Structure formats: structure tokens, C-alpha cells
């Protein structure tokens with residue numbers, strides 16, 4: 001799996017690249033789904049592609065897997081140009097959103113399919129199938145047909161089938177979106193565990209920011225076929241590059257300073273006080289009027305209207321915890337404030 | 350069902366009766382020991398089955414029918430299955446038009462097709478009857494092959510083939526290890542329907558017959574015009590029994606819902 005040839009290094013992570021996109025463009029007719037994308041996927045890293053529906057995540061993954069040929073640009077796998085290689089020559093493992101299990105084969109046959117094609121002998125194959133199935137906790141279902149399994153189990157089989165061939169990169173296209181909320185959270189840590197046990201390079205596509213934040217070493221935020229920001233989840237989360245990324249990661253409050261700089265503040269970081277004097281030390285102090293109150297159990301959401309430092313009227317959202325839900329009512333006047341380290345300065349989109 | 354919807358239930362019962370009762374009359378008449386086709390039968394005997402089995406024109410016609418049904422089904426599948434694959438999975442321009450072309454025998458009256466084939470191939474080019482019959486039946490069965498396998502294909506996940514490719518299978522390997530097995534129930538259904546359709550066909554077989562190339566239904570029609578005795582009931586009963594056996598095999602192997610679900614899609 002490791003290459004002896006010197007592989008280029010990913011700028012963000014410092015690890016060798018498992019795959020690279022170089023100026024890759026994908027057009028469907030005159031619609032550009034992926035636009036001159038440069039992307040380095042670090043070896044042994046868990047990379048997520050995050051972005052809203054239609055931003056080109058699946059298209060990127062399919063180009064990497066070889067199911068669609070880029071209109072322009074090159075794709076490298078393990079440092080080798082793979083732009084024109086058919087999927088069967090790429091050695092990648094893909095888990096489809098629909099799982100795509102072969103209905104006429106048993107679970108074991110599904111998992112062993114790629115090994116059989118690699119001419120692994122029966123004894124070795126059975127051992128490797130069992131190993132892959134044990135990794136996803138399904139060794140006891142080896143003889144069943146996929147149809148008789150639950151959605152979550154089918155998903156695990158698809159995962160086992162992909163990892164059994166020890167792929168250069170494991171590709172996961174929204175693998176959790178068909179599962180119920182509880183199973184989804186459980187599978188996140190399970191996939192993470194499998195990744196760290198196997199040391200596989202993983203690319204996961206998702207439009208769920210929680211999933212991306214929780215699972216990835218390297219997070220790639222996309223919009224309309226372009227990469228908006230790439231980095232460690234904690235860095236992207238605390239310092240979104242622009243308004244789009246901030247918006248997508250749950251920053252709700254956007255203000256313009258008197259110098260014309262855009263600031264973003266998370267709703268949980270916007271504090272409210274009854275009086276102006278309490279908050280004089282804060283970097284940001286705005287007089288605001290409550291427009292609506294939504295009680296949510298753990299916290300209460302306050303919708304506020306204020307005038308930002310540039311004199312513009314803005315709507316703000318503050319999440320207050322431990323407050324008596326009846327404390328504020330629409331029409332109340334208060335002070336919204338935030339300390340300096342909670343103010344995130346944004347670049348242009 | 351019976352208690353909730355009395356009208357629907359009685360209609361269903363009536364429907365079954367209208368279909369089944371005449372069949373029961375025929376079956377009963379076949380076992381008569383008398384010599385006329387009437388109900389109730391006079392006594393019980395298997396003599397008319399023996400007579401039918403020994404009747405040379407019927408034996409020859411059965412052989413022709415079976416050959417024709419098997420060959421035309423095979424040909425229709427050999428042409429129809431790849432065509433379906435191209436229509437559903439390929440990147441053909443004008444897919445809709447091509448599919449329409451393959452389905453068109455469904456709407457063109459068989460008599461017209463039969464007459465055209467008769468006029469052109471048999472009269473003008475003096476081609477033997479059997480190849481022409483085979484051609485006509487194959488055209489007749491093509492829509493079934495395209496439609497039923499197409500339904501099976503449309504119901505299957507397109508990423509199955511992509512998954513196989515991703516795991517290392519060549520396009521050829523993918524076809525034989527994934528596409529074809531997934532299609533197998535659909536192909537089986539199409540084959541079964543095709544066989545029955547060809548075997549029971551009258552209009553084409555009637556127009557394209559020759560004295561020594563005659564299918565069983567045509568031979569039976571011919572026989573009824575000359576003599577009206579229980580032998581025809583015995584042949585009908587045998588065909589019925591054969592059909593029931595095929596239906597049971599179909600039900601056991603694929604299931605009716607799969608087969609007919611395939612047509613209705």
C-alpha cells in the first residue's frame with residue numbers, strides 16, 4: 001500500500017498524498033459541476049468533503065473513483081497519473097449511498113468478490129472475508145443474503161466489502177444518510193475506529209457539518225464546484241475563511257464594523273445583559289431589542305434586532321443557557337455582547 | 350375480504366366461474382367413454398387421450414409448436430436482452446425511439462404482420478414456411494423480452510455494476526458476474542411468457558402455415574372443422590396440464606408477483 005516512489009506532500013497535513021486533483025474541471029453540457037479544483041488527500045488521513053446539495057461532492061468522488069472522466073485537469077493516485085484509468089485499475093474502495101450489494105450473492109460472497117478477482121486463494125480469501133466482517137461486527141451473518149439484512153447491516157457489509165480489498169483510498173458517499181439518527185451517530189465512531197485500526201486513507205462525502213467535524217482530520221468545504229476552505233476541523237470551525245463557510249458551520253450573526261470588516265459570531269457566544277454597564281469590558285456591545293423567544297429545553301433562543309457598528313440594522317440570534325425561559329419577552333431592550341476572542345473576522349467569499 | 354366488500358368479492362367469484370367453468374366442462378368431456386362431446390360425460394375412460402396421443406397430425410404439430418416456441422423465445426431473448434441493456438444502460442442517442450421500435454409489435458395487428466410476411470417472404474421470395482414462422486413469432490415476442498427484462502433492469506440498482514468495476518472487475522466480468530445474474534429472474538419471466546405466447550398464437554401461425562408446417566392450435570382448429578369429438582377436449586386438457594406445470598415451475602422458481610410485476614411496471 002505504501003509507495004516507494006517519493007510522493008508529494010499535502011500542504012495542510014504534511015503527510016504524503018494518497019490522491020490529488022490538479023486543476024480538475026467537470027462540465028455537464030454548459031453546466032460546470034466542478035470548477036478547476038486543486039485538492040490533496042493525505043495518506044492515512046480521514047478527509048471529508050462537506051458542502052450543500054449540488055456543490056459537486058459526488059461528482060468529485062466519482063472522478064476520483066474513475067466513474068466519470070474529468071473534462072479538464074488531472075487526477076493522481078499514489079503519485080501516479082490516473083486520469084484515464086478505468087475504475088477497476090484504480091484499486092480504490094467505494095461505498096455507495098445505496099450500498100449496491102450484489103443481491104444474488106451471500107454476505108461473504110459480496111465481501112470476497114474483490115479478493116476473488118485478485119485471485120486470492122479460497123483459504124486466504126475466507127480468512128480475509130472473516131476478518132473484514134469481524135471488523136464491522138457481522139461475521140455471524142456471512143451466509144445471509146443482503147436482502148434479509150437491515151439497512152445498518154447492509155451498510156456495514158458494503159463497508160467490509162470495500163475494505164477487504166485494502167484500497168489505496170476508501171471512498172464513502174454519504175454512507176450514513178439512509179440510517180436513523182441514533183445509528184448514524186454510532187456508525188460515525190465505528191467508521192472512525194475502522195479507519196484508525198486499518199490506517200486507510202478515507203474520503204467521506206457529507207452535507208452534515210457535525211459528521212464532518214466529528215470524523216475528519218482534514219475537512220474540505222465546497223460551494224458550487226469550488227473549494228472554499230480546507231483544514232483541520234477545529235481550525236475551520238474556529239476560523240471560517242468566509243461568510244459561506246461560517247454560515248454553513250452555524251455562525252448566525254454577521255456584523256460589519258465601522259472599517260467595513262465583516263465579523264461572525266456564533267449564537268452561543270453572543271451574551272445578553274439587561275443593562276449596558278454590565279458589559280462595558282466586552283469588545284462588542286450592542287443595544288438590541290428582543291423580537292422573538294424560542295424555548296428549546298436545554299437553551300432558549302433569543303431573536304434580536306440591533307444596529308451594527310456600521311449603522312446597519314441587523315437581526316441577531318443568541319443562545320442562552322440556564323436562563324429562566326420567561327425572563328425575556330418580545331419588546332425587551334437589552335445589551336448583546338461578545339468578548340474579543342469570539343469575534344471571527346471573515347474574508348471575502 | 351368477503352365480509353368487507355361483498356360486491357367486489359361476488360364479482361371476483363363470478364369472474365373466476367366464467368373463466369373456470371367452461372374449462373371444467375372441457376376437462377370432464379375429455380374423460381368420457383362415449384363418442385360425443387357433451388356434458389355430463391357418459392362414463393369414464395382414457396380412450397380419447399390415447400387417440401389424441403396417437404393422432405399423427407397432432408404429434409407433428411406439437412413438435413412444430415414446441416420447436417417454434419423454443420426457438421423464437423431463444424431468438425427474442427438473444428436480440429431483446431442486449432437491446433434492453435443498450436437502452437437502459439448504454440449511452441445511445443434516441444433511446445426512446447429504439448425502445449418504441451422494439452415494442453411496436455404489441456400495437457401492430459398480428460394479422461397485418463402475418464399477411465406482410467406471407468406476401469413478401471413466402472409468396473415473393475419462396476422462403477420455407479418454418480423460417481418465416483420463426484421470424485414472425487420472434488418479432489411477436491420481442492416486446493415481451495424487452496419489456497420484462499427492462500423492468501428487471503430498471504428495478505435494479507445501477508451502482509451495482511459500478512461497485513463491481515470498483516472492486517476490480519472488467520466490463521466483461523461485470524456483465525457475467527453481476528448484470529446477468531441480477532437479470533436472470535427477468536430473463537426467465539420473459540422466456541416463460543414468450544414460450545406461452547408463441548405456443549398459443551393463432552393469427553400468425555394460421556397465415557404462415559403449410560400442410561407439413563402447422564402448429565398445434567392450427568391443427569386443432571383444422572380438426573374441429575372436420576370432426577367434433579372428445580379427442581379435441583383431450584388435447585385441450587393435455588395443453589392445460591402442461592400450462593399448469595409450467596405455471597407451477599414459474600411460481601416455485603421466480604414467483605408470479607415477480608413475473609407479472611415485471612409486466613405492469
Ligand SMILES: Nc1ncnc2c1ncn2[C@@H]1O[C@H](COP(=O)(O)OP(=O)(O)OP(=O)(O)O)[C@@H](O)[C@H]1O
Nearest residue numbers: 028031033051052053054055056057058059060207
Ligand atoms: N451526469 C450528470 N449530468 C448532468 N448534470 C449532472 C450530472 N451529475 C451531476 N450533475 C449536476 O452537477 C451538480 C453537482 O452534482 P453532485 O451530485 O456532485 O452534487 P453533490 O454535492 O453530491 O450533491 P448532493 O449532496 O445532493 O448529493 C448538480 O447540480 C447536478 O445536477
Ligand SMILES: [Mg+2]
Nearest residue numbers: 057058059173
Ligand atoms: Mg451527492
